[in-house]
Amino acid sequence: MKKTPFDTEERCAYRDSMAKFVQKEIEPFVDQWDEDGDFPWELHQKAGELGMFAAGIDEKYGGLGLDHDDAFMRAWSAIEMGKSSAGGVMASLGSRNIMTGPIQKLASDDIKDKCLADIVSGRKGGALGITEPGGGSDVANLQTKAVKDGNHYVINGSKTFITGGMKADYFVIGARTGDAGLAGISLFFVEADAEGFSRQSVGGKMGWWASDTATLFLDNVRVPAENMLGQENMGFLSIMNNFNYERLMMVGQMIGMAERCLDESIKYAQDRETFGKPMIKHQVIRHKIADMSAKIDSMAAWLNQICWMINEGDMPVEQITKAKFSASKMLEYCASEAMQIFGGAGYLRGNPVERIYRDVKVMAIGGGSEEIMRDLAVRQMGL
Amino acid sequence: MKIMVPVKRVVDYNVKVRVKSDNTGVELANVKMSMNPFDEIAVEEAIRLKEAGKAEEIVVVSVGPKLAQETIRTGLAMGADRGILVEHDGETEPLAVAKTLKAIVTEENPDIVLLGKQAIDGDNNQTGQMLAQLLGWPQGTFASEVAPEDGSLSVTREIDGGLETVKLNLPAVVTTDLRLNEPRYASLPNIMKAKRKPIDMKTPADYGVDMGTRLTVLKVEEPPQREAGIMVESVEDLVSKLKEKGVI
Ligand SMILES: Cc1cc2nc3c(=O)[nH]c(=O)nc-3n(C[C@H](O)[C@H](O)[C@H](O)COP(=O)(O)OP(=O)(O)OC[C@H]3O[C@@H](n4cnc5c(N)ncnc54)[C@H](O)[C@@H]3O)c2cc1C
Numbered sequence: 286m287k288k289t290p291f292d293t294e295e296r297c298a299y300r301d302s303m304a305k306f307v308q309k310e311i312e313p314f315v316d317q318w319d320e321d322g323d324f325p326w327e328l329h330q331k332a333g334e335l336g337m338f339a340a341g342i343d344e345k346y347g348g349l350g351l352d353h354d355d356a357f358m359r360a361w362s363a364i365e366m367g368k369s370s371a372g373g374v375m376a377s378l379g380s381r382n383i384m385t386g387p388i389q390k391l392a393s394d395d396i397k398d399k400c401l402a403d404i405v406s407g408r409k410g411g412a413l414g415i416t417e418p419g420g421g422s423d424v425a426n427l428q429t430k431a432v433k434d435g436n437h438y439v440i441n442g443s444k445t446f447i448t449g450g451m452k453a454d455y456f457v458i459g460a461r462t463g464d465a466g467l468a469g470i471s472l473f474f475v476e477a478d479a480e481g482f483s484r485q486s487v488g489g490k491m492g493w494w495a496s497d498t499a500t501l502f503l504d505n506v507r508v509p510a511e512n513m514l515g516q517e518n519m520g521f522l523s524i525m526n527n528f529n530y531e532r533l534m535m536v537g538q539m540i541g542m543a544e545r546c547l548d549e550s551i552k553y554a555q556d557r558e559t560f561g562k563p564m565i566k567h568q569v570i571r572h573k574i575a576d577m578s579a580k581i582d583s584m585a586a587w588l589n590q591i592c593w594m595i596n597e598g599d600m601p602v603e604q605i606t607k608a609k610f611s612a613s614k615m616l617e618y619c620a621s622e623a624m625q626i627f628g629g630a631g632y633l634r635g636n637p638v639e640r641i642y643r644d645v646k647v648m649a650i651g652g653g654s655e656e657i658m659r660d661l662a663v664r665q666m667g668l
Numbered sequence: 669m670k671i672m673v674p675v676k677r678v679v680d681y682n683v684k685v686r687v688k689s690d691n692t693g694v695e696l697a698n699v700k701m702s703m704n705p706f707d708e709i710a711v712e713e714a715i716r717l718k719e720a721g722k723a724e725e726i727v728v729v730s731v732g733p734k735l736a737q738e739t740i741r742t743g744l745a746m747g748a749d750r751g752i753l754v755e756h757d758g759e760t761e762p763l764a765v766a767k768t769l770k771a772i773v774t775e776e777n778p779d780i781v782l783l784g785k786q787a788i789d790g791d792n793n794q795t796g797q798m799l800a801q802l803l804g805w806p807q808g809t810f811a812s813e814v815a816p817e818d819g820s821l822s823v824t825r826e827i828d829g830g831l832e833t834v835k836l837n838l839p840a841v842v843t844t845d846l847r848l849n850e851p852r853y854a855s856l857p858n859i860m861k862a863k864r865k866p867i868d869m870k871t872p873a874d875y876g877v878d879m880g881t882r883l884t885v886l887k888v889e890e891p892p893q894r895e896a897g898i899m900v901e902s903v904e905d906l907v908s909k910l911k912e913k914g915v916i
Contacts, residue, residue: 302853336856
């Protein structure tokens with residue numbers, strides 16, 4: 286049965302595949318992987334087989350083909366992943382999705398031939414390095430430097446909070462090649478085995494336990510000049526373009542996470558009795574369910590509209606930035622209310638509500654914080 | 669070798685079915701439908717045979733409403749080559765379906781018809797057996813292992829006492845049990861490719877089959893509510909409780 290005008294057979298089929306994948310390959314292991322702070326590499330390959338990294342990639346590298354890109358496929362698969370509550374898993378799987386875009390669009394054929402098929406199939410990992418110890422919001426001010434030396438660039442600096450960064454073989458790194466400000470930044474393809482490249486795990490995260498997060502050190506890393514992705518000093522624009530899909534995916538994930546909070550809340554409230562009746566019969570609880578559900582529905586409808594706009598050809602940057610901060614507020618609300626419904630039981634590790642509650646903040650900060658998203662939205666409004 | 673895989677569109681196995689208020693059947697409006705899980709296993713097995721170089725073509729067939737195209741498309745997205753839909757909106761009773769399948773077999777000449785042992789809607793467990801009888805073909809039902817040999821098929825069957833291995837001369841009918849394999853997920857690239865695979869649209873009249881029903885449903889009711897059990901402390905405790913109840 287169709288629920289929206291966008292429910293095509295293929296989209297629904299892929300959503301079903303994703304739902305089954307999540308249910309069988311992720312759900313049963315989420316708690317264990319979180320406690321382990323890791324998950325098996327095999328899952329990257331299974332996700333690759335399913336096509337989770339295929340959007341926006343040439344067919345010859347195992348992608349869907351450039352004319353088959355569909356924002357709904359991307360966003361809906363993110364929703365299904367979000368429902369798993371396995372924030373760390375989706376982060377580490379998905380880190381490659383925020384770096385293959387620039388490679389597909391801007392890299393030389395040699396670089397694409399070298400890495401894309403391996404990344405898209407899940408055999409190898411990829412990560413995007415923009416944020417630095419000195420700051421993440423002010424991308425235009427990044428400090429890592431790349432200096433031209435003959436046919437090479439020599440890169441110096443460090444990156445932190447890099448998701449997937451401990452296991453990735455390939456990186457897309459932002460570095461300064463010109464003057465201060467946004468007009469002096471370029472993107473580079475950097476390999477993990479390059480001389481002068483080292484990394485260290487970022488420990489003690491509040492959430493996303495199963496994901497590997499790295500600080501990267503680039504100490505006189507020499508890369509061939511062809512490793513520059515796109516034109517010199519045009520990197521800022523590519524970074525901003527790349528953020529659009531990252532944010533779209535995050536909105537999808539947040540909707541899925543909130544849906545999971547709602548589902549868990551309903552089940553728990555039906556089961557648990559307080560004051561002589563099931564919690565679901567208390568008006569206060571019923572209203573919480575109504576509010577959560579309404580917020581999720583409106584965000585899902587908005588996401589669909591954004592996907593439709595993307596498919597029509599224009600990247601709706603204003604809508605995406607507004608949806609990103611609205612979705613994290615929506616998720617914050619749903620996760621908090623779900624915790625209230627669970628009471629003390631929610632405060633214990635090993636349940637999806639507790640995990641999602643911990644992951645709210647990374648969704649509100651990573652990929653562009655709520656503050657920065659609001660700022661960008663208002664700028665996009667021409668103000 | 670050519671394999672034909674009949675598939676049925678049924679209520680998704682995750683859905684908690686509800687009986688219609690007039691007790692004539694189960695609620696189908698706004699309910700998620702999927703491929704019968706046993707048929708998914710049949711499609712998977714056919715694809716594995718093809719991947720192993722034992723089969724060349726897989727044809728997925730369904731008898732059902734227009735929307736059963738989606739079910740066929742699922743099979744195509746898993747890896748089957750083409751589909752045939754015999755469009756019929758009413759009840760699909762096992763005998764009528766078996767007769768339709770027989771007519772298709774006569775046209776398609778497959779070496780194996782591989783299908784689920786039963787569909788999870790009616791749990792009839794009849795179509796495969798009826799088809800084998802109508803065709804006069806050997807059958808291996810409840811398969812947990814299928815191994816092609818020269819001109820024949822070795823099928824391990826799950827029976828009450830354990831396992832039984834039978835050797836079938838081809839062509840043959842095989843019905844699948846749960847443990848035969850774990851079906852793959854339809855991947856995104858394959859879902860997109862499946863769009864371009866052909867599905868032939870047919871009607872029962874094309875095959876001269878009368879889909880009229882021979883069975884009458886008197887009443888459909890919810891199963892009785894299960895009563896809460898009790899926890900016992902030990903085996904002795906369990907045995908004495910069972911004795912108390914006069915069960916042993
Ligand atoms: C778990 C995790 C994974 C991450 N993964 C990656 C990754 O894979 N790759 C990557 O490049 N980055 C990654 N990040 C980094 C993330 O993008 C940054 O944390 C984020 O952009 C914010 O940067 P910051 O932490 O340096 O905060 P800061 O930029 O120092 O900002 C601190 C606070 O001040 C606010 N603020 C900043 N400027 C303004 C202003 N002008 N007006 C009002 N408020 C302002 C911010 O909103 C924030 O609340 C990850 C972060 C986390 C936590």
